[in-house]
Amino acid sequence: MKYDFKQVEQKWQKIWDEEHTFAAKQDYTLPKYYALVEFPYPSGQGLHVGHPRSYTALDIVARKKRLQGYNVLYPMGWDAFGLPTENYAMKNHIHPEIVTAKNVARFKSQLKSLGLSFDWDREINTTDPNYYKWTQWIFLQLYKKGLAYKKEMNVNWCPSCKVVLANEEVVDGKCERCGAQTTHKVKSQWMLKITAYADRLVDDLDDLDYIPRVKTQQKNWIGRSHGAEVKFKTTAGDELLIYTTRPDTLFGATYMVIAPEHPAIEKWADRIRNMDEVKAYQAEAAKKSDFERSELAKEKTGVKLDGVNAINPVNGKEIPIFISDYVLISYGTGAIMAVPAHDERDWDFARAFGCEIIEVVKGGDVEKAAFTDCATGVMVNSGFLDGMSVEQAKKAIVEWLSEQSVGTPKTNFKLRDWVFSRQRYWGEPIPMVHCEKCGWQPIPESELPLRLPEITDFEPGENGESPLARHTEWVNTTCPCCGGPATRETDTMPQWAGSSWYFLRYMDPHNNDALASKEALAYWGPVDWYNGGMEHTTLHLLYSRFWHKFLYDIGVVPYSEPYRKRTSHGMILGENGEKMSKSRGNVVNPDDIVNEYGADTMRLYEMFIGDFEKSAPWNTASIKGCRRFLERVWGLMDMVAEGDGYSQKLESSMHRTIKKVTEDIEVLKMNTAIAAMMSLLNEIYDQKSVTKGEVRTLLILLNPFAPHMTEEMWQQLGFEGQIAHAQWPAFDEAKCVDSTVEIAVQVNGKVRAKLVVPANISKDDAIAAAKADEVVAKLVEGKTICKEIYVPGKLVNIAVK
Incomplete structure (x- = not known):
């Protein structure tokens, strides 16, 4: 009988739906297993063949666990806020909610056609007010604990999407969503203080079952380093603060570099004799993305400040100060000391601008034509540090800096606080109001969810304000503190907000009184196995771990990490070996x-x-x-x-x-x-x-x-x-072991027979069986046997002459 896959697949998908075959049980006495895949953004293109690779793999795990007696939670939902839907809505003059509903329906039908054993009774959608009520609630808790704050800052700006981007959303200097070249802009932004959790986000990785490359990517992104903050006095009478992981090389610091945006430049404006040249350079630097500015391979450019020098704190020498775009105001203190003898970038810059180069570590572990790597070796040209090893010098210099009140030990991170504002409509409203008298105030929790108003004009303002800013009937409100007039925040949350806690909502998706019940959270969590793409291991994974740790700290969840195990899958490429894309014409539906x-x-x-x-x-x-x-x-x-x-x-x-x-x-x-x-x-x-x-x-x-x-x-x-x-x-x-095995019998290295013998046969018995074979017996008859070898389970070799 021929297999009619269409009839069979439709039949069983209908049965599974009607009988809720894969619904997780509410019996909390059963052993549980929570398998999770990253919920998709429901785009208009629908699924591509890369999506099912992850979903099917964890589906296999989930089905096996059910057959092994576990109460399995394997859920699915929709990460449905975001720019692509809003951009489509603007272009086609249709509400994003309608676009989202259409896209979700398509995705869901595609997933069901694959026979994936999702528990559709627990389906969630980040655009559902009953869901984003709790996203807003978490934001309010962050605000009340001082972890959400507003700040004027230099931000990444996408001129095409007309939206602020987090550093993580800028790839190779371009908006990761639309590909437009990004620029910088100063705006007042809501920030989340993820840096307060930086140490825990690194340290707690050690106890998790994450594949090594995921752990490495997390640690590299957080970028924890240990060193010292050092004060360099200036001839202007003030100080520049720098952070260095190598304070032992201070005697080799022959110049300083500050970011073009450093506030000291304006302060020194009346002292700097080449201010026109400085301003021209600042204007050019403002056109570049952080990625372009920090690119190691690019040509080193800069301007020496004529009129202000720095003073090296360890020897009192005056050294020049430059501005250069490879120093970022958003990283560290926006100022660095340069040790050109032992840093390739500093060497290149020093050679270009004629700066002094002083070797301070002799016998480094790598000799190069341009400079010496100074991870090891002995200190030279370094005053009281001379003759010390690098490790000894690190300790001695930090002690000296502290005694002289010109430096302190410091742990630093590459990780920056999370830019949480988006000047768009299609996102969760930020539940804050501003009162001229009381400042920023959270709306009462009883008023959640703060719903998006029904509007038809989704275009951002020319200056980058949210389209919500034009709708004064929604914006104007009363202050929850004094009762006076106030205005709502018109920025919305980024797409990362709803995905930072969605795995918790699956545990109890219909709860109206909490994001999930204490019992459900204690039973289902943490997630036993989470699989997703490597592209999300520095964004979503980091953000969701941060939110979860915060919820643990305030007693909402009973465990500090959200996921026990994290794996990631490789992409499915086109038949030509390239990444699938419409432009390449290699997408498989x-x-x-x-x-x-x-x-x-x-x-x-x-x-x-x-x-x-x-x-x-x-x-x-x-x-x-x-x-x-x-x-x-x-x-x-x-x-x-x-x-x-x-x-x-x-x-x-x-x-x-x-x-x-x-x-x-x-x-x-x-x-x-x-x-x-x-x-x-x-x-x-x-x-x-x-x-x-x-x-x-x-x-x-x-x-x-x-x-x-x-x-x-x-x-x-x-x-x-x-x-x-x-x-x-x-x-x-x-x-699992065969009771018999087939072995080859060789005479003088040539196979002459094959025998089936007991798998545990002894050497003597195997050789005896070989000699008893009729063909082998004739070949060895009358010959002198020089050697007999038995390789267990493989062969007997008899050497004769």
């Missing part, structure tokens, strides 16, 4: 694959395509191979013989396959798990029959990968209930 080959084939292929953590090119020929495998499994229904157990010939293979599939799923080696089942199927076909017990086990093992076909076969073969409610098969370690 999963709908087309499901329609032509079926969802089970699509799922199987995405898991068989290669190492889950690595990128892999799409290959249509391989899809056909997966389809043939499933058709051969379907063909087993014509080969079933009586018997609930395993046949003697297949017993070891059955146990080995159970072991292999069980263990491989736990480490996301889905491709080798599938290969093991393919190998078992070949053995079954070689036997030309299969017992009901053998086919029952194979169907359960294959079910997480190909759920529709296996459920249909299960039903047609008369097994009770659904596989979804069955029990995962166990393996006997002792039976």
